[in-house]
Amino acid sequence: MRFPSQAEEQALHERVLKKNESLASEDVFRVFMDPIIGVLRSNPGRTKDEAHDAACDVLLEYLEHPERYQAHRSRLSTYLMRAAAMQALDMYRSQVARERREREFGGVIELRATAPNESLEIIVEARHLVGRLEQAMQEKDQAVLGLILQGERSTHALAKAMNLPPQSEKDLRREVKRNRDRLMKILGRFGKEE
Amino acid sequence: MSNPDWLERAALRAQSATWTLAHTFERYRQLEARTEAELARELGCTREALHWLCLCRKPEGPDFDTQVIAITERHEVDLRTLVDVIRHVEIVGALTRDTGVAEHPLQMAARDRVPGEKTNS
Known part of the structure; x- marks a missing residue:
């Protein structure tokens, strides 16, 4: 047309x-x-x-x-x-x-999605592990671990959660790292036992 | 002459333009829970004729009568029903605006007369 x-x-x-x-x-x-x-x-x-x-x-x-x-x-x-x-x-x-x-x-x-039955199993297993961890760790360590798992990297924030006394920056970093490594070792051992 | 294959789709698309009869018909169908076929039956026309009507500008203003008569003459639809549908949607629209008050309710009521209809005065 x-x-x-x-x-x-x-x-x-x-x-x-x-x-x-x-x-x-x-x-x-x-x-x-x-x-x-x-x-x-x-x-x-x-x-x-x-x-x-x-x-x-x-x-x-x-x-x-x-x-x-x-x-x-x-x-x-x-x-x-x-x-x-x-x-x-x-x-x-x-x-x-x-x-x-x-x-x-x-x-x-x-990439991220899991099968519905898998995600249910993961939730049950995670709850079980958290319960075991709470029994195995002191309350102070649980708070620090919570912060680490949330991605907290600040030395001062972790030091505060660890109840570390005031000290020089260098000592504070060393002390935080020592405590962090200790917690990771506990976690590693816990993982192997499970 | 057969109707073009784009007609129904165009009539549907025209609903988004508030100045079209398609928009008015869609509002009327929502308000009165009518199907397209029911509306066509009320207007006394085929669905195809209804689709052509949808592409028309909604009659309004001082030439309302002339516009409505021109539409009904071309498409052979029921004049009374067409006027009723347009008025119904206009009035409901005016009453449901945010202000809650019709903008010119008296003027609309005064125009609510079928073109060609004799008045008593």
């Missing part, structure tokens, strides 16, 4: 501009949809639905703001066709970005 003549386009545009003729918008669809879809479909990578949606969105946008079209710059059909091509490109880019996000998200889930 071909685009209408320039005079027909202009007459239709003037009807649309008035916004007081309900049928003008329907006529815009009747006149422009098929030719625009035809142009969009000439791109082999584009599906029929994508072409339909892009053409439809562009016409709806034009009908909402017909004053944005400036007749002295180009024909209405050129304006709409260019807008539809841009719209189709935007839709394609959004789709690619969405697919990439979903793929990346899927990858993370695949």
Whole structure:
């Protein structure tokens, strides 16, 4: 289907501009949809639905703001066709970005997720181990271990949890490291026993 | 002449534009729990004709009567029902706005007359 003549386009545009003729918008669809879809479909990578949606969105946008079209710059059909091509490109880019996000998200889930029965077993086992650890360790050591497992690396924070007396920075670091190594050894032994 | 294959999809897409009849029809269907087929039946037209109607600008303003008559003449839909549907959605919309008060309720009520209908005055 071909685009209408320039005079027909202009007459239709003037009807649309008035916004007081309900049928003008329907006529815009009747006149422009098929030719625009035809142009969009000439791109082999584009599906029929994508072409339909892009053409439809562009016409709806034009009908909402017909004053944005400036007749002295180009024909209405050129304006709409260019807008539809841009719209189709935007839709394609959004789709690619969405697919990439979903793929990346899927990858993370695949790596981290465990089978439902496995995760239940892990929870039961972890609870059992925590109970055993609480019995094997003093309360002070449990607090320090909690901090270490949460990723705390500050010497002063660990020293505070270890109840170490004030001392020089060098001594404090050595003392914290000594206590940390002791706890790791306890954990290591505990792991072997289990 | 057969209807284009993009028609139904376009009618659906037009629902997002508040100035279209598609938007008005969708609101009416939500408010009154009507299916598309039921609405078409009320308007006395086919589903295809309803899809074409969806692409029309919603009649409003001082030319309301002229616009409604033009639509009903082209698509052969029931004029009274079309006016009722448009008015119903407009009034419910006005009453449910954030302010809770219709913007121009009296004006809307005054226009709530079927085009061509004779008044007593």
